[in-house]
Amino acid sequence: MNKKQALTLWLELIWWVITAIVVWSILYPVYKAMYVWPYEGWNIAFVVVAITLTRYIFLLRHTFLAWQQEVKVGLLLLMFPLTFIMVDALNDFMVYIEENTWDGLTGHLPPPDKRAIEDYMWTEMLFFGVGSCIAPPVFAARLFISVWRTRNRGTV
Numbered sequence: 001m002n003k004k005q006a007l008t009l010w011l012e013l014i015w016w017v018i019t020a021i022v023v024w025s026i027l028y029p030v031y032k033a034m035y036v037w038p039y040e041g042w043n044i045a046f047v048v049v050a051i052t053l054t055r056y057i058f059l060l061r062h063t064f065l066a067w068q069q070e071v072k073v074g075l076l077l078l079m080f081p082l083t084f085i086m087v088d089a090l091n092d093f094m095v096y097i098e099e100n101t102w103d104g105l106t107g108h109l110p111p112p113d114k115r116a117i118e119d120y121m122w123t124e125m126l127f128f129g130v131g132s133c134i135a136p137p138v139f140a141a142r143l144f145i146s147v148w149r150t151r152n153r154g155t156v
Helices: 003-033 040-062 069-100 111-152
Strands: none
Touching: 003 040, 003 111, 040 069, 040 111, 069 111
16 A cells, blocks of 8 residues: 555544544534434434535545546445435434424423523534535535546546
């Protein structure tokens, strides 16, 4: 493995550690306040997808994907179902809260804390949920452009 590949691998590893720290820091208030959070898995997925795909959109030439045409085409095709999965998950969360209210999840908290954690969870779920719905089609377009550039110009 040459020096450039080693640095690319280290950069990728550092970004995954940063993503894990961000996920933990975003979900810590939820873990602290809730007994049960049925959307924990989707919450983590929203944050990871939004951060990772946004990073790849802007920093694609500095990733291990830069020159791997087959992988880029495969990922491009996977972005379409991922978009619909993320939209469905976000819609499921919103419908759950609208139909069941927050009382089943945050009813054990004192009123000021209850309102604060509800606002926090709603805001962060919508922010990262919408980000994870927008990032896959934009990333697919970025991959398409990258495949075209690599084939026709020899750049990423």
